[in-house]
Amino acid sequence: MHIVRKVTDDLYWIGANDHRLTLFENIHPIPEGVSYNAYVLLDEQTVLFDTVDWDACRQMMENLEYVLDGRDLDVVVVNHWEPDHAASLQAVLARYPNAKIVSTEKGFMICRQFGFRTEGHETVEVKEGDTMSFGTHTVTFLEAPMVHWPEPMVTLDLTNGALFSADAFGSFKALDGKLFNDEVNYEEGWIDSNRRYLVNIVGKYGPHIMKLLGKAAPVLDQVKFICPLHGLVWRNNFDYLLDKYQHWATYEPEEKGVLIVYASMYGNTEQVAQALALELVEKGMTNVQVRDVSNTHVSYLIADVFRYSHIVFASCTYNLGIFPPMHNFLLDMKALNVQNRTCAIVESGSWAIRSGDLIHDILDKEMKQMTILNERLSVASHLHESETEDLSILADSILDSMRE
Numbered sequence: 119m120h121i122v123r124k125v126t127d128d129l130y131w132i133g134a135n136d137h138r139l140t141l142f143e144n145i146h147p148i149p150e151g152v153s154y155n156a157y158v159l160l161d162e163q164t165v166l167f168d169t170v171d172w173d174a175c176r177q178m179m180e181n182l183e184y185v186l187d188g189r190d191l192d193v194v195v196v197n198h199w200e201p202d203h204a205a206s207l208q209a210v211l212a213r214y215p216n217a218k219i220v221s222t223e224k225g226f227m228i229c230r231q232f233g234f235r236t237e238g239h240e241t242v243e244v245k246e247g248d249t250m251s252f253g254t255h256t257v258t259f260l261e262a263p264m265v266h267w268p269e270p271m272v273t274l275d276l277t278n279g280a281l282f283s284a285d286a287f288g289s290f291k292a293l294d295g296k297l298f299n300d301e302v303n304y305e306e307g308w309i310d311s312n313r314r315y316l317v318n319i320v321g322k323y324g325p326h327i328m329k330l331l332g333k334a335a336p337v338l339d340q341v342k343f344i345c346p347l348h349g350l351v352w353r354n355n356f357d358y359l360l361d362k363y364q365h366w367a368t369y370e371p372e373e374k375g376v377l378i379v380y381a382s383m384y385g386n387t388e389q390v391a392q393a394l395a396l397e398l399v400e401k402g403m404t405n406v407q408v409r410d411v412s413n414t415h416v417s418y419l420i421a422d423v424f425r426y427s428h429i430v431f432a433s434c435t436y437n438l439g440i441f442p443p444m445h446n447f448l449l450d451m452k453a454l455n456v457q458n459r460t461c462a463i464v465e466s467g468s469w470a471i472r473s474g475d476l477i478h479d480i481l482d483k484e485m486k487q488m489t490i491l492n493e494r495l496s497v498a499s500h501l502h503e504s505e506t507e508d509l510s511i512l513a514d515s516i517l518d519s520m521r522e
């Protein structure tokens with residue numbers, strides 16, 4: 119049975135949703151699933167733009183056969199060779215032996231590395247700025263190095279304005295019947311999935327995203343549809359999306375707000391985190407998010423970090439170190455090149471309190487442009503009523519730094 123959506127009169131989404139996969143890339147939880155998007159253009163030649171993961175192959179093949187309606191497949195354009203998009207290429211080529219494959223030199227290199235078999239098929243190497251016509255439609259190619267992997271390109275259909283953007287503008291979350299951005303409440307249902315996908319998967323490559331956006335700027339007014347390999351197809355409100363990307367790619371916080379991440383075994387540090395949250399709210403800062411590092415997957419924490427301007431790290435000391443999940447969170451922030459945040463530290467311990475200095479060192483020496491507030495709160499086992507003033511001082515310093 120086909121499950122197909124029209125993007126335009128002659129362009130079809132033929133991807134599939136996956137609700138069975140629990141961990142994307144075997145690391146990021148996807149409780150709301152994910153979609154693998156592939157697109158077919160019916161011109162004088164028939165053209166498939168990318169394929170899908172193995173898990174979605176059968177559905178895509180049924181969709182492809184339905185849309186082609188007896189026609190042969192002439193061309194496969196592969197924008198991105200990561201296996202969740204290229205793994206089904208062999209199945210497509212086996213079914214359509216006359217199809218030629220279009221990609222970049224680097225793309226074909228990755229293809230050979232993975233052992234995707236293209237023998238017997240014409241391969242056409244394209245480079246930035248090349249154009250190709252399929253009949254009435256002419257496309258052009260832009261290389262997008264390190265927008266996740268070294269080899270991706272994006273393809274712009276100059277005739278209908280469809281930008282096949284590879285993993286750029288992708289998102290977690292299955293489509294489940296919807297396809298376009300204006301068919302969902304993006305602010306309520308999608309932005310969190312979009313942000314978590316982007317910053318965890320491509321977050322490290324902000325400058326490369328900016329480079330791609332810069333390169334695409336002269337043709338942006340020709341773009342009518344943004345067709346990524348995961349998630350929604352955008353057909354309006356591009357300024358909103360580009361603004362979000364601009365923030366994520368330049369490590370600019372989206373909002374003034376405080377993320378309090380705590381690491382606590384027996385609840386004492388958690389209590390401080392809760393008391394601090396209350397203090398902030400009572401003093402007027404209501405945009406406060408509290409997370410327990412032990413039971414929040416780090417991909418959600420990273421998404422929060424890209425969203426908020428201020429981060430409070432509250433951690434107990436553990437074997438003279440930082441509590442391990444908090445340490446892991448900090449290392450992930452570093453790995454993703456997070457920068458330009460204002461940070462406050464709460465440390466705790468019962469005999470040799472070390473977590474604060476260690477957190478400070480990672481933020482200060484291993485990350486870029488992190489402002490660390492001087493007003494550290496150090497808690498010996500439990501915060502007592504007599505120390506409420508210290509909590510108030512910390513809250514004030516956070517609020518003061520927001521006004522600067």
Ligand SMILES: Cc1cc2nc3c(=O)[nH]c(=O)nc-3n(C[C@H](O)[C@H](O)[C@H](O)COP(=O)(O)O)c2cc1C
Pocket residue numbers: 381382383384385386387388434435436437438439466467468469470471472498499500
């Ligand atoms: C395995 C383990 C290792 C610990 N290591 C240290 C330590 O090196 N230095 C220290 O001061 N306290 C250490 N502690 C004590 C806790 O950090 C301390 O009791 C803290 O107040 C607990 O905060 P919580 O109630 O938020 O879990 C350790 C506790 C455990 C269980």
